[in-house]
Amino acid sequence: xxxxxxxxxxxxxxxxxxxxxxxxxxxxxxxxxxxxxxxxxxxxxxxxxxxxxxxxxxxxxxxxxxxxxxxxxxxxxxxxxxxxxxxxxxxxxxxxxxxxxxxxxxxxxxxxxxxxxxxxxxxxxxxxxxxxxxxxxxxxxxxxxxxxxxxxxxxxxxxxxxxxxxxxxxxxxxxxxxxxxxxxxxxxxxxxxxxxxxxxxxxxxxxxxxxxxxxxxxxxxxxxxxxxxxxxxxxxxxxxxxxxxxxxxxxxxxxxxxxxxxxxxxxxxxxxxxxxxxxxxxxxxxxxxxx
Amino acid sequence: xxxxxxxxxxxxxxxxxxxxxxxxxxxxxxxxxxxxxxxxxxxxxxxxxxxxxxxxxxxxxxxxxxxxxxxxxxxxxxxxxxxxxxxxxxxxxxxxxxxxxxxxxxxxxxxxxxxxxxxxxxxxxxxxxxxxxxxxxxxxxxxxxxxxxxxxxxxxxxxxxxxxxxxxxxxxxxxxxxxxxxxxxxxxxxxxxxxxxxxxxxxxxxxxxxxxxxxxxxxxxxxxxxxxxxxxxxxxxxxxxxxxxxxxxxxxxxxxxxxxxxxxxxxxxxxxxxxxxxxxxxxxxxxxxxxxxxxxxxxxxxxxxxxxxxxxxxxxxxxxxxxxxxxxxxxxxxxxxxxxxxxxxxxxxxxxxxxxxxxxxxxxxxxxxxxxxxxxx
Numbered sequence: 254x255x256x257x258x259x260x261x262x263x264x265x266x267x268x269x270x271x272x273x274x275x276x277x278x279x280x281x282x283x284x285x286x287x288x289x290x291x292x293x294x295x296x297x298x299x300x301x302x303x304x305x306x307x308x309x310x311x312x313x314x315x316x317x318x319x320x321x322x323x324x325x326x327x328x329x330x331x332x333x334x335x336x337x338x339x340x341x342x343x344x345x346x347x348x349x350x351x352x353x354x355x356x357x358x359x360x361x362x363x364x365x366x367x368x369x370x371x372x373x374x375x376x377x378x379x380x381x382x383x384x385x386x387x388x389x390x391x392x393x394x395x396x397x398x399x400x401x402x403x404x405x406x407x408x409x410x411x412x413x414x415x416x417x418x419x420x421x422x423x424x425x426x427x428x429x430x431x432x433x434x435x436x437x438x439x440x441x442x443x444x445x446x447x448x449x450x451x452x453x454x455x456x457x458x459x460x461x462x463x464x465x466x467x468x469x470x471x472x473x474x475x476x477x478x479x480x481x482x483x484x485x486x487x488x489x490x491x492x493x494x495x496x497x498x499x500x501x502x503x504x505x506x507x508x509x510x511x512x513x514x515x516x517x518x519x520x521x522x523x524x525x526x527x528x529x530x531x532x533x534x535x536x537x538x539x540x541x542x543x544x
Numbered sequence: 545x546x547x548x549x550x551x552x553x554x555x556x557x558x559x560x561x562x563x564x565x566x567x568x569x570x571x572x573x574x575x576x577x578x579x580x581x582x583x584x585x586x587x588x589x590x591x592x593x594x595x596x597x598x599x600x601x602x603x604x605x606x607x608x609x610x611x612x613x614x615x616x617x618x619x620x621x622x623x624x625x626x627x628x629x630x631x632x633x634x635x636x637x638x639x640x641x642x643x644x645x646x647x648x649x650x651x652x653x654x655x656x657x658x659x660x661x662x663x664x665x666x667x668x669x670x671x672x673x674x675x676x677x678x679x680x681x682x683x684x685x686x687x688x689x690x691x692x693x694x695x696x697x698x699x700x701x702x703x704x705x706x707x708x709x710x711x712x713x714x715x716x717x718x719x720x721x722x723x724x725x726x727x728x729x730x731x732x733x734x735x736x737x738x739x740x741x742x743x744x745x746x747x748x749x750x751x752x753x754x755x756x757x758x759x760x761x762x763x764x765x766x767x768x769x770x771x772x773x774x775x776x777x778x779x780x781x782x783x784x785x786x787x788x789x790x791x792x793x794x795x796x797x798x799x800x801x802x803x804x805x806x807x808x809x810x811x812x813x814x815x816x817x818x819x820x821x822x823x824x825x826x827x828x829x830x831x832x833x834x835x836x837x838x839x840x841x842x843x844x845x846x847x848x849x850x851x852x853x854x855x856x857x858x859x860x861x862x863x864x865x866x867x868x869x870x871x872x873x874x875x876x877x878x879x880x881x882x883x884x885x886x887x888x889x890x891x892x893x894x895x896x897x898x899x900x901x902x903x904x905x906x907x908x909x910x911x912x913x914x915x916x917x918x919x920x921x
Contacts, residue, residue, distance in 0.1 A: 360811060386813035394811060400804040403797065411801050414794070415813045457812065 311338040313496050314359065314390075314465055318368035319378070321358040327366055328354045329520045336465060336498050337512075341491045343528065345504040346517035347540075352500040353395065355517065356467045359498070360392045361385050373464065387415060391458035395469040395500075398454035401443025405434050408442050408453050412460030420460065427456040430489070448479040452486075459490070466490065468499040472506075484510055508532045567905050578604075578888065599888060602766065607884045613772050613841055615880020616779040617853070618860040621834040622872030623786055624827025625857055630803035630867035631823050632720065634727035638711065639831055640854030641738035645707050646832025647839045647849060648746050650700025651684070651753050657692035658684035658755075671845055673747040679843075685755040686774050693840070697778065697833055704832025707738070708824050735851070743847040750846040753839055775837045782830060783873055790869065795822055803867060856883075856899065863903045865913025874914055878902065 314336040322328040328351045336342045344352045357363045359370055361382045370378035377385050382392075391412075400408050409427060413420050428435035431452040437445065442453050451471060458466060471487060472480040484506060491497050501507035508514050508528035516524045516537055524537065531537050580587070580596030582604060587595040625639045648671055655668040659682035667676035686693050711734050719726055760767045790796035798819050802809045810816050838853065839845045860879045864871025879899045886898035910916065 362811070382811050383813050383815060386811075392811045394808065397805055398808060400801045400808065402800055402804045407797050407801075410794070410797060411809075411812050411814060414798060414815075419794075461813075 312336070313338045313340070313373060314498065315371040316355070316359065316368070317371075319355075319358060319370060320366035320368055321354065321363045322366060323354075323364055327520075328363075329358065331368070332517070332520070332522050334498075334515055334522065334525075336496050338464075339491070339494050339496050340513065341488075341497045341499075341511045342513050342515065343499045343501055343504075343507040343511040344515045344517050345501065345508060345531070350517045351520040352517050353469050354520070356392065356469055356498065356500055359385075360390060360467060383415070386461065389461070389464040390467065391461060391463040391465075392467040393454045393458045393469060393471065395473055399442040399445075399450050399457070401441065403442060404439050405442055405445075405453055405456075406438040408457050409434075409460055412457035415461070423460055423462065427459055430459075430486075431456055447474050448476070448483070451475065451483060455486070455490070459495075463495060465496045465498060468497060468501075470500055470502055472501060472503050480506070505532065564905075564909055574889070581888070604885075604888075606766075607887060608881065609772075611881035611884035612877065613775060613880070614856075614883060615860075615877035616776060616783075617834050617838045617841070617876070618856050618879055619873035619876025620779045620782060620837070621831050621853065621857045622861040622864070622876050623783070623869045624830045626861045626864070626866055626869055626872040627799070627803070627823050628827050629861070631799065631806075631820060632716070632727070634716075634724040634731065635858075637728060637731040637854070638735035638738055639731075639827075639857065640850035640852075641735045641742070642704050642708055642828055642831040642850065643835035643838070643853055643857075644742055644847060644850030645738060645835070646700035646704040647835035647845055648742055648847075649703035650696040650832065650836035651839055651845060653699035654684050654689075654692045654696030655682055655753070657695055658682055658689035670746055671753060672751050673749070679752040680755045680757060683755045683757075684753065685757065685759050686770050687758040688755055693774070696836055700832040700836035701829040702832075704835075705825050705828040708828030708831070709821065711738075712821070712824050739848060739851060746847060748847055750844055752843055753845045754843045756843065769841075771840045771843075775841050778833070778837060782833060786826070786830070786869060789826070795819070799823055799826075856896075859900060859903045863906055863913055865916030868913070868915040871913055871915030875903075878906075878914075 312335050314334070316332060316334040319329055319332040319334075320327060321332075332351075332355060334342075334344075334355065344355055346352055354363055358365070358378075359372075361377070361380050361384070365378050368378065369376060372385075372388050372390060375388060377388060377390075380388075400411060403411065406424070409424050410419050413423065428438070433449055434452055434456055437449070442450060445453065455466075455468075455471070468487065472483055475483060480503060487497060487499070488510060497511075499507060499511070508531050511528040513525060514528045514531045515522050516531065518540075524531065524534075526534070577595060578599070581599035582601060583596075584598045585596040586598065589595055621639065621643050624642075625636060628634070628636050628639075651671045652669040655671060656665060659668045659677060662681060662683075663677035667674055668682065672679070672682075683689055684692055684696075715730050715734055716727060719730060754771065759770050761770055762768075788796075790800055798809070798814045799822065801812070801814060802816060802819050802823075806816065809819070835850055835853075838849065856879055857876075860875035861872045862875070863878060864873070864875025879902070882902045883895055883899040886895045890898060906914065
């Protein structure tokens with residue numbers, strides 16, 4: 254069942270979703286009243302970069318019409334987003350646009366208010382994080398993403414808590430990926446530098462060899478020379494087949510490296526396109542990338 | 545030049561932390577006095593007061609030993625208090641009455657086995673609530689009925705765990721998201737409910753429990769109390785066991801992880817609810833056993849014994865750095881030692897105050913506590 258669904262799903266749901274895109278919510282209002290006179294810049298972009306056309310055929314994560322927030326406060330409205338198998342997707346947008354909220358919603362950390370989130374053919378929008386992690390998604394939060402009082406190795410062990418045995422081979426693989434973690438395996442994570450902590454956090458998230466890795470601002474708080482290194486490491490994780498959904502303040506660098514980007518503003522997504530084309534887009538540059 | 549500099553640094557230190565300086569001076573004077581007493585040197589100051597005096601090494605050793613014994617009780621009970629604080633973020637005021645719960649349930653079982661046939665089961669199970677056989681007739685001691693004492697430890701742990709987990713399910717769990725203050729107040733309610741339930745079931749009378757025959761054993765000129773030895777062995781064993789659990793087992797590491805960062809534990813896939821329950825189980829068991837051991841050492845039982853212990857347990861945990869189990873143990877030992885050794889200078893009416901003064905002094909110098917910032921690791 255799960256073997257068939259993901260293959261069938263894109264073919265069926267993409268036209269649906271595209272149909273939704275225009276008539277639903279604010280977009281419908283704009284379509285009804287808006288003129289061609291450039292009053293709504295997002296219509297221009299939508300027209301030339303048909304949003305969902307770029308989505309790969311084998312969709313891994315599919316978010317449709319997602320409404321979510323915290324308690325009574327709604328942050329996201331009608332968010333649509335896809336991540337293909339092995340794809341590298343970033344979400345960019347101004348502060349407070351709800352970028353992190355999209356990720357947290359995928360991981361079951363927000364209050365669900367409507368829409369669907371499907372992962373590998375399974376609906377996950379009403380699941381708890383500890384169930385979602387079983388499906389093959391791991392999440393690296395932005396801040397405080399390591400257990401300070403635990404050693405590096407213990408941090409990695411916690412990443413595989415849901416397994417019965419500590420997967421030694423996987424720990425070795427992560428030590429190979431981040432050699433400094435092997436050297437410091439008995440050191441308390443709280444005593445390490447920002448860049449090393451970020452490696453511990455990623456290593457922990459990779460312990461279950463997830464199909465999709467959610468990264469919230471992986472470059473936050475890193476020294477500039479470490480930022481490039483961090484992006485290189487993310488590239489390599491992606492090259493090894495793990496799909497990545499990333500939120501990043503450092504939007505230009507992120508867009509340059511990713512396969513595809515989403516621009517999010519006011520809790521709604523406005524455009525999606527390849528990273529390069531978003532970078533080249535005049536509106537996107539002016540509104541979200543600081544010219 | 546050098547002398548001048550150090551004098552100046554000294555003056556700056558005195559001006560910066562005058563209180564600490566005074567405490568340091570007082571500490572040095574007390575230490576000198578203690579040494580003088582041990583050496584038998586006495587320098588009269590006034591008619592009634594004198595510096596030094598005589599203190600036999602034996603009496604000093606006895607005070608230190610007593611300090612270690614009560615300190616281990618504070619520390620053992622404090623582990624659970626510290627852990628529930630760090631994992632659930634609230635100060636559990638019902639912890640003292642969990643200690644009492646363990647004392648009564650454990651001793652009920654111990655007396656039942658030790659005195660089987662000699663007295664009515666109701667009298668024994670209620671820990672001598674009514675009239676009936678006395679402690680020595682029942683014969684509950686490690687000499688006369690070691691098995692009964694051992695079963696008592698286990699019953700104390702199990703019964704207290706049941707009460708602890710029930711309190712969590714009924715009271716704490718439904719309001720866990722509302723923050724530390726409502727939980728703290730609720731725990732005071734639980735404490736009162738527990739204490740008066742215990743009083744209702746077991747009565748309010750303070751009575752003897754343990755048999756004393758053969759418990760004191762002469763050993764190279766000193767009398768060794770086998771009940772105290774038992775207490776020290778069981779308490780240290782449980783502390784080592786807790787250390788092993790936290791450092792070596794998956795569950796223990798998950799407890800430390802949760803104490804560190806609950807949100808991250810949740811997104812890591814740690815079953816947080818199960819870890820919380822495990823924390824209550826561990827904390828409750830240690831509290832129950834510490835109450836049982838406390839009665840083993842002092843020989844008498846009373847419905848509000850845990851409530852009186854609670855202040856010392858809190859002092860131990862805060863002194864050690866709340867959230868750290870090693871801090872709780874170290875803090876317990878410091879409080880226990882000060883409580884007993886201070887008897888050299890002050891009467892037993894005030895020695896509890898001395899323990900709290902030391903706590904305040906340590907916190908002035910290290911507000912985070914002795915092991916603060918080390919977390920449960």
